[in-house]
Amino acid sequence: METLQVEPKTLKYRPAGKFEDTRYEKIHNLVFSNSESASKLVAKEIADLIIRKQKKEQNCILGLATGSSPINVYAELVRLHQEEGLSFYNVITFNLDEYWPMEKTNVQSYHYFMHEHLFNHVDIPKENINIPDGKVAQENLLQYCLDYESKINQAGGLDFQLLGIGRTGHIGFNEPGSHHNSVTRMITLDHLTRIDAAPAFHGISNVPKKAITMGISTVLNAKRIILMAWGQNKAEIVKETVEGEVSGAVPATYLQHHPNTTFVLDTGAASELTRIKTPWLVGPCHWTPELRDRGIIWLCQKVKKSILNLTDKDYNDNGMSDLLAQEGSSYNLNIGMFNRMQHTITGWPGGKYNADDTNRPERATPQFKRVLIFSPHPDDDVISMGGTFDRLVEQGHEVHIAYQTSGNIAVSDHEALKFAEIARDLTTGQDRSNIVSLIDEIKDRKENEVNSPEIRKLKGLVRRSESLAATRFEGVPDDHVHFLNLPFYETGTIKKSPMSIKDIQIVKDLIEEIKPHQIYAAGDLADPHGTHKVCLDIIMTAIDEIKEKKFMEDCWVWLYRGAWHEFELHEIDMAVPLSPDQVLKKRQAIFFHQSQKDGVMFQGEDIREFWVRAEDRNKETALKYRDLGLAEYAAMEAFKRYHF
Known part of the structure; x- marks a missing residue:
């Protein structure tokens, strides 16, 4: 049988079902x-x-x-x-x-x-x-x-x-x-x-x-x-x-x-x-800390118990007896995992000054941090971390938002037409004539025809104005809002160009200008049209190129997830609780992105609007923490630290 040739240290060819670790396959x-x-x-x-x-x-x-x-x-x-x-x-x-x-x-x-x-x-x-x-x-x-x-x-x-x-x-x-x-x-x-x-x-x-x-x-x-x-x-x-x-x-x-x-x-x-997901069900495995945490969370969900209520029998009955033998008792496993999850919870995403930060997700110092939030599209910031965004501003940190793409492709023609007609009625002379021509172009645009640069500019301005409305609502000065318009995105079609040196340089320049103590980036690679992945690759490449600079020693990178999937519980390094009032404030911030409400163009198979998805996901995360035996909150936003 012809097979793919792979390096022995990576993966070996093994016929499915012929070996213990592939017996399910x-x-x-x-x-x-x-x-x-x-x-x-x-x-x-x-x-x-x-x-x-x-x-x-x-x-x-x-x-x-x-x-x-x-x-x-x-x-x-x-x-x-x-x-x-x-x-x-x-x-x-x-x-x-x-x-x-x-x-x-x-x-x-x-x-x-x-x-x-x-x-x-x-x-x-x-x-x-x-x-x-x-x-x-x-x-x-x-x-x-x-x-x-x-x-x-x-x-x-x-x-x-x-x-x-x-x-x-x-x-x-x-x-x-x-x-x-x-x-x-x-x-x-x-x-x-x-x-x-x-x-x-x-x-x-x-x-x-x-x-x-x-x-x-x-x-x-x-x-x-x-x-x-x-x-x-x-x-x-x-x-x-x-x-x-x-x-x-x-x-x-x-x-x-x-x-x-x-x-x-x-x-x-x-x-x-x-x-891969539950290797302990297949046979003996090497229990790394990551695998141990994943296994305990899985066990809680399977037997429907909180962490501290798990017993030796629960571990033995579900393929985890070797982990139990390694750690000595369920008590040792349970208390260690409980403390690990407890320490992820914080209402101070920028760190709590004058507090012991030994077991906190973030550093206590400096008291006021420079924070740079990268948002792939002009609404991912409030959809994915609107509550944390609000906390950072409220607690006095210098918050900057960087919208990596214009998001113009996600503005429908009828939405663009609405704004163009308003502009037409507010202008006279040659400017009005130009806008009338643009209106005619929008009306005459054929199905699946690539947007012209003029239409892309109009649609980009729609997203820009909505973003500024949301950031002003959150209390961020306009000069702390950065519209990067990364070149890879500006093709006018769903298919984007590969990331380029220019894309990377734009992001590098901004990081070097702000010298942030915290960077937040979208780690949601389930984005169905791929923009999030390219945006993250650009950020990571830029960080890799400047990581040796002195200011980067004090910079931590936090990844958030978008509208499609949340981190698994064992992956979470910081969970920020939201009060009912903050949930409502986050919803209102999302509503400023009016062109993306009521029939958004690229929502994937989920017919819920983004604000509903975000709220449901945040509530679900809080419920999962509660079911593990931790404190109950209205909602939680989750983050994973990226170590560069």
């Missing part, structure tokens, strides 16, 4: 610390296959996927072609799927995607490229799909199939209910699949309801299959696919029947696998 999988290194390894396997086929004077038949998962694979293949001479002259490709109806020239089409990311940059013969045609007339669809299937067979079948996985468990567009014998056909897209695609289409109403897809049988006939999944959003479906029973309700589980399939995962996507 029915599909071979490899877990990497990041998607970039994993993608390079996948690209190398594809390149090696192409070269082997060239040496045999044979064509290499590749089944290719679209979406965010394979982008880095295609980038590496392009690099191998341009820098190392990898040729694609013998490659024939068949793409998994395409929306229907869909023009090839539409920027949302998979035809456009594949040429943008791969085909325009390598020497593959154009006649060797096969992508389902999204403009086939409905009366011709059945024959078209049969011909597509026949063409794959005539080429000799797929040597290699690259896959991603949707949160419904779909591979290609084989949605729940797909039969294992299915072949290339038209399919109706699941609502969740359309929700996930909505950001790229500027709203779910623009997402096609149908698609052409290869079938399950077509995919399973490939000689080699690699499925890639990145991020915590994919963790639940990965676990269900790898450890669950084969079922048409989760089409990806059919891959359990394939003899040469590997799932390539990052730590987020693998986080729910039994051997």
